[in-house]
Amino acid sequence: MYKNWWKILGALLVIYSTIAGFLSDVPMLPILHESIRNLYFHVPMWFGMIVLFSVSVYHSIKFLSNSNPEHDLKAVESVNVGVVYGILGIVTGAIWAKFTWGQAWSFDVKQNFAAIALLLYFAYLVLRNAIDEEQKRAKISAIYNIFAFPMMVVLLFVLPRLSDSLHPGNGGNPGFNSYDLDSRMRAIFYPACLGWILVGYWIYTILYRVRSLEKNNNI
Amino acid sequence: MKKISVTFLMLMLTLQLFAQNGDSSLTESVYATGKIYVVVACIVLILFGLLFFLFTIEKRLKKLEEKSSAKN
Amino acid sequence: MNLSTQVKHLVKKELLLEWRSKYALNGVLLYVVSTVFVCFLSFVSIEIITWNALFWIIMLFASINAVSKSFLQESKGRHLYIYTIASPIALIISKTVYNVLLMLVLTIIALSFHMVVFGRVPQDLPMYLLATLLGSLSFSTIFTMISAIASKAGNGGMLMAILGFPVIIPVLVVLIKLTKNAIDGLDRSVSWDEVGMLLVINVLVMAVSLLLFPYLWRD
Known part of the structure; x- marks a missing residue:
């Protein structure tokens, strides 16, 4: 966690994806036009959010198996960063939707489900605030976290495939693979995802260190 | 006619x-214009959000510093 | 005592308690009947889609009221007593079984009353019935675990709603789609996807509850 190479890698990847995202050629599509470049900024937010929530669940499971309070702090801080990523993803998505689909909130399944998934983690944070006793709070919120995670997976990955969506790859729409995500875009899109995930993980480690210092200082 | x-x-x-x-x-x-401004708006928003987040982290850190300086 | 006899005894105990006071059943029945009646008085004639939406709203709140009693109602002392004599897995299975039974009875009564009062019958009644039964099944499995979490967290009803809604919404989305298919009398082959989905969600929730409940129960 305290090594630096992956932070530099993350920063370089984000910088690379931003520069290349603006300057590279993109396929011209009828409604999207240049806004297809948003793919490099909007979608990595979701990937980052999902990775951070997975990290949180991993630490919740760890906490239940050895009840080390360290893992509880890790779980809550990764949820915090994940929620920030999720909010950024939803707002950028709304802006993008406003100019391509015509409405900021077009009641697209993926939009709705992303909002509900965020609600799930808000509930997690509310639950944490509702319990005063520290050990009990850690245990119960870890249980809720693990209970909610499969639901979020169902929400974000399974249900949108069953219904029509304006997003590519759902319902009747063809996936990115078939038309617009050609190899040039892939070369930017994947590094962008990795970069933003690493940056999110970096923020999470910083938050965790602050939180553990806070805890030590209070005692 | x-x-x-x-x-x-x-x-x-x-x-x-x-x-x-x-x-x-x-x-x-x-x-x-090719809707390039949509992309710009999104990036500005992401940066804005992250910077705001940075400020909240700093606020927590500042509290911590005050506490530790009061101790010493 | 092995698991199955424990479960049998616990379910019997729940049923006996319920039969003596008839508190949950009567209370929720009164709630359902009065809500349907109020809706009838205010709507009089009604679109079939609104009818469906009303039914699910009523069922949602009825199930929250009915199921939340299972853990919130019992005193700390009784919890401790059960803790000493039964395994936690037997307890969660018995509570879930009891709640499923309660919800099945409730759903059938509520559905028949709802149909009689508004005088509307879905075109594909067996499919609609299947959907409502699956719905009551998933309501009870999900809310049983949520009510256990909420009762351990201390403050009951409010937390139950906050924790429960984000988890139940995906199920409701699938249910509403399924029942709409049944109302429109679509071919049944269209709906099997959703039925399968609901079953998968139920199995998932049950598996996660069985895994997590022992941790929750142990103080």
């Missing part, structure tokens, strides 16, 4: 054609 009316009618037809042309060129000019 008939001739004039026919030419007038023809003119009207062409006028409609022109109008359509003009319309499409108008939309083209709106799209000529």
Whole structure:
């Protein structure tokens, strides 16, 4: 966690994806036009959010198996960063939707489900605030976290495939693979995802260190 | 008279054609920016969000510093 | 005592308690009947889609009221007593079984009353019935675990709603789609996807509850 190479890698990847995202050629599509470049900024937010929530669940499971309070702090801080990523993803998505689909909130399944998934983690944070006793709070919120995670997976990955969506790859729409995500875009899109995930993980480690210092200082 | 009316009618037809042309060129000019500003807005928003987040982290850190300096 | 006899005894105990007071059943029945009646008085004639939406709203709140009693109602002392004599897995299975039974009875009564009062019958009644039964099944499995979490967290009803809604919404989305298919009398082959989905969600929730409940129960 305290090594630096992956932070530099993350920063370089984000910088690379931003520069290349603006300057590279993109396929011209009828409604999207240049806004297809948003793919490099909007979608990595979701990937980052999902990775951070997975990290949180991993630490919740760890906490239940050895009840080390360290893992509880890790779980809550990764949820915090994940929620920030999720909010950024939803707002950028709304802006993008406003100019391509015509409405900021077009009641697209993926939009709705992303909002509900965020609600799930808000509930997690509310639950944490509702319990005063520290050990009990850690245990119960870890249980809720693990209970909610499969639901979020169902929400974000399974249900949108069953219904029509304006997003590519759902319902009747063809996936990115078939038309617009050609190899040039892939070369930017994947590094962008990795970069933003690493940056999110970096923020999470910083938050965790602050939180553990806070805890030590209070005692 | 008939001739004039026919030419007038023809003119009207062409006028409609022109109008359509003009319309499409108008939309083209709106799209000529290519919606690049959407991308810019999104990036600005992400940066704004992250910077704001940074401020909240700093606030927590500041509290911590005050506490540790009070201790010493 | 092995698991199955424990479960049997616990379910019997729940049923006996319920039979003596008839508190949950009567209370929720009164709630359902009065809500349907109020809706009838205010709507009089009604679109079939609104009818469906009303039914699910009523069922949602009825199930929250009915199921939340299972853990919130019992005193700390009784919890401790059960803790000493039964395994936690037997307890969660018995509570879930009891809640499923309660919800099935409730759903059938509520559905028949709802149909009689508004005088509307879905075109594909067996499919609609299947959907409502699956719905009551998933309501009870999900809310049983949520009510256990909420009762351990201390403050009951409010937390139950906050924690429960984000988890139940995906199920409701699938249910509403399924029932709409049944109302429109679509071919049944269209709906099997959703039925399968609901079953998968139920199995998932049950598996996660069985895994997590022992941790929750142990103080």
